[in-house]
Amino acid sequence: MTQSSVDVPAKGGFSFDLCKRNNMLIEKGLKAPSFLKTGTTIVGLIFKDGVILGADTRATEGPIVADKNCEKIHYMAPNIYCCGAGTAADTEAVTDMVSSQLRLHRYQTGRDSRVITALTLLKKHLFSYQGHVSAALVLGGVDITGPHLHTIYPHGSTDTLPFATMGSGSLAAMSVFEAKYKEGLTRDEGIKLVAEAICSGIFNDLGSGSNVDICVITKGNKEYLRNYMEPNPRTYVSSKGYSFTKKTEILRTKITPLMERVEITEVGEAMEE
Amino acid sequence: MTFTIPIDNGDAVKNAEADSQRTLYPYVTGTSIVAIKYKDGVLMASDMGGSYGSTLRYKNIERVKAIGKHSLLGASGEISDFQEILRYLDELVLNDNMWDDGNSFGPKEVHNYLTRVMYNRRNKFNPLWNTLVLGGVKNGESYLGMVSMIGVSFEDNHVATGFGNHLARPILRDEWRADLSFEEGVKLLEKCMRVLLYRDRSAINKLQIAKITEEGVTVSQPYSLKTFWEFQAFHNPTAGAQGSW
Numbered sequence: 001m002t003q004s005s006v007d008v009p010a011k012g013g014f015s016f017d018l019c020k021r022n023n024m025l026i027e028k029g030l031k032a033p034s035f036l037k038t039g040t041t042i043v044g045l046i047f048k049d050g051v052i053l054g055a056d057t058r059a060t061e062g063p064i065v066a067d068k069n070c071e072k073i074h075y076m077a078p079n080i081y082c083c084g085a086g087t088a089a090d091t092e093a094v095t096d097m098v099s100s101q102l103r104l105h106r107y108q109t110g111r112d113s114r115v116i117t118a119l120t121l122l123k124k125h126l127f128s129y130q131g132h133v134s135a136a137l138v139l140g141g142v143d144i145t146g147p148h149l150h151t152i153y154p155h156g157s158t159d160t161l162p163f164a165t166m167g168s169g170s171l172a173a174m175s176v177f178e179a180k181y182k183e184g185l186t187r188d189e190g191i192k193l194v195a196e197a198i199c200s201g202i203f204n205d206l207g208s209g210s211n212v213d214i215c216v217i218t219k220g221n222k223e224y225l226r227n228y229m230e231p232n233p234r235t236y237v238s239s240k241g242y243s244f245t246k247k248t249e250i251l252r253t254k255i256t257p258l259m260e261r262v263e264i265t266e267v268g269e270a271m272e273e
Numbered sequence: 274m275t276f277t278i279p280i281d282n283g284d285a286v287k288n289a290e291a292d293s294q295r296t297l298y299p300y301v302t303g304t305s306i307v308a309i310k311y312k313d314g315v316l317m318a319s320d321m322g323g324s325y326g327s328t329l330r331y332k333n334i335e336r337v338k339a340i341g342k343h344s345l346l347g348a349s350g351e352i353s354d355f356q357e358i359l360r361y362l363d364e365l366v367l368n369d370n371m372w373d374d375g376n377s378f379g380p381k382e383v384h385n386y387l388t389r390v391m392y393n394r395r396n397k398f399n400p401l402w403n404t405l406v407l408g409g410v411k412n413g414e415s416y417l418g419m420v421s422m423i424g425v426s427f428e429d430n431h432v433a434t435g436f437g438n439h440l441a442r443p444i445l446r447d448e449w450r451a452d453l454s455f456e457e458g459v460k461l462l463e464k465c466m467r468v469l470l471y472r473d474r475s476a477i478n479k480l481q482i483a484k485i486t487e488e489g490v491t492v493s494q495p496y497s498l499k500t501f502w503e504f505q506a507f508h509n510p511t512a513g514a515q516g517s518w
Contacts, residue, residue: 046506146512162506171439171472178468179444183505204443 014130041169041201041208042072042083044138045181046162047190050147050218051140054194055083056169056202057227058209065209071226073215077102077113079222080141081215082122085167086154087134094135098122115141115148119158127156136166142217169201169208176200187216195229202231295399299351301325303336304475305437306347306406307465309449310415310430311458314486315408317347318462320470321495322477329477337483339490341366344380344409345483346387349434350422351402358401361390380409380416384426392424404434410487433465436473441465455484467498 039060044053059067074082074095080102084091098121102113118139126133137152151164163181165173176197185193194214201208212229215222301323308317323331336355337347340362348355365386369378384407394400400422408417418428431445444465453461459482470476478500483492 160506160510162504171436172443174472175440175443175465175468178471179464200443200447204446 014128014132039205039207040072040085040167041165041173041198041205042085042138042167043165043173043177043194043197043201044083044140044149044151044163045177045185045190045194046140046147046149047185047187049187050142050216051149052187052190052194053081053083053138053140053215053217054198055213056198056208057211057213058202058207059088060207068210069227071213073213073224075099076118076139077106077141079143079217079220080113080115080118080139081217081222081224082118082140083138083166085136085138090133090135091137094122094125094133095137098125112143113141114143114145115139115150119150119152122152123156123158126152126154131155138164138166140217142219147217165197165201167201167208169205172200172204173197187218191216191225191228199229199231295397296351296354296402299354299402301330301352302475303334303349303352303355304473305433305435305441305469306336306349306404307433307437307441307445307462307469308347308406308408308417308431309445309453309458309462310408310417310451311453311455312451313455314410314415314484315345315417316455316458316462316482316484317345317406317408318466318480318482319347319349320466320477320480322475322479323352324475327474329475332477332479333495335481335492337481337492339483339485339492340383340409341369341378342489343377343411343485344383344407345485345490346383347406347408347434347483348403350404354401354403358387358390358403358405362386379411380407380418381411383407383409384416384418384420384428387420388424388426391420391422391426395423406432406434409485413487436469436476437465440468440472444468463498467500470498470500 039058040056042055044051053073055072057069057072058065059070072083074084074091076082076095076099082095084095098118101121102118105117106113122137122139126135131154134154136154139152140149149161149164151159151161151166162183163177165177180193191214195212198212202210202212210232211227212231214225214228216225303323304320306317306319308315317337319336321332321334321336322329323334334352336349337345338359340346346362348358362383366378387405387407391401402422404422405420407420410416416428417430417432418426419432419434420426430451431449433441433445445461448461462482466480470478478497479495480498481493481495483490
């Protein structure tokens with residue numbers, strides 16, 4: 001009797017095959033590679049007509065600021081946006097993936113996406129990876145059932161809240177929200193409160209900094225206010241631009257434009273694709 | 274900190290004995306203290322809870338005490354170490370009074386003494402597991418400072434310990450002014466304590482606010498803050514999403 005072993009393909013979810021080997025390597029002294037984390041302040045709140053999301057713009061790699069002005073508010077659907085904290089690659093990849101899934105779903109159903117759809121897709125994915133996909137998200141949007149705001153943790157648990165904060169600056173931002181949030185805020189009050197909470201994170205948390213991004217979503221309309229506030233401008237900028245030291249005499253000035261117009265004339269037949 | 278691994282039973286017994294002589298972890302702990310300088314002196318707020326791990330064991334602990342005529346000491350962390358520190362300071366003030374020279378310890382002196390005590394204990398790997406807040410007024414000058422369990426010490430216009438650092442400091446940095454009146458100062462402290470009550474699991478709704486001015490120390494009676502839980506979203510969080518939570 002021949003023995004045939006069939007490799008059953010993995011059905012999805014976390015595969016524990018390499019855990020024993022990884023533990024053995026760590027015991028032998030191997031250091032796991034470090035990640036680019038966003039070390040962030042992200043917030044969301046529900047106001048009278050919809051949802052306002054806010055985020056800072058600093059991406060850190062350990063103690064160094066890797067990106068001074070990154071975008072942490074990701075597009076999910078025309079009426080749904082998602083802020084991401086944690087490992088930058090994870091938040092980017094997971095929001096992109098669910099955004100594509102939502103679009104396909106919209107084509108199939110012919111209806112606008114709902115926030116709980118995005119919520120369920122995200123939490124299913126994150127849970128199946130048992131927290132190893134390090135993405136902590138604040139998901140907000142307005143759909144046919146009204147405005148919704150959710151937080152999603154890396155292990156896959158979710159909360160539905162009137163106001164939420166995530167990231168390393170979440171305590172600083174939450175203290176502002178707990179002190180000042182009221183129901184039925186107007187658009188301007190809401191934006192002001194979100195900007196205040198993000199600034200509290202920017203100035204009191206070392207992992208957050210640079211500028212404030214805001215996204216306002218209402219029924220049928222969204223406004224993405226990139227760099228709504230820039231409370232950390234460069235301190236010393238010379239107004240004269242670059243100038244040579246006194247002893248240098250300028251003999252000749254030549255300015256070369258970087259983009260050149262190139263005219264292409266099709267010779268012979270068009271290329272075969 | 275490196276610990277030697279016992280290679281035979283004799284060593285294990287010796288290490289266990291040595292370990293039992295020093296503080297390795299706290300047992301009964303107090304949570305945050307928040308303090309600010311205001312127009313006439315210093316205000317300090319704390320709640321009255323003593324937690325035993327995740328149990329709320331004691332609900333009537335005064336974590337703010339007057340020291341001499343000019344200072345106020347608040348402590349978070351291990352309660353027994355706080356009581357030990359009070360004993361040290363008692364002895365200190367007693368000896369000072371015995372000189373009977375009309376001089377008395379001001380907050381700067383007490384702060385310096387505490388810094389030395391905390392740092393020297395830390396150097397012996399046997400810390401007093403507290404973060405102390407020292408406030409006071411002497412000769413018209415207000416003083417507010419902090420010492421941690423590893424001996425880090427500094428002065429500032431507003432200080433907070435533990436969770437207060439993350440939740441109360443941002444509010445204080447935004448809203449503190451040098452010319453706060455007593456009522457405004459109390460309102461500001463209550464704002465911070467309310468946020469801590471919502472977001473710190475070891476905080477309880479029973480707080481005391483202590484005031485120190487040139488005239489002396491007053492510690493308020495314990496009272497509770499009003500909290501608000503009636504947000505629409507909390508009533509029916511899954512209104513638009515049946516089955517989620």
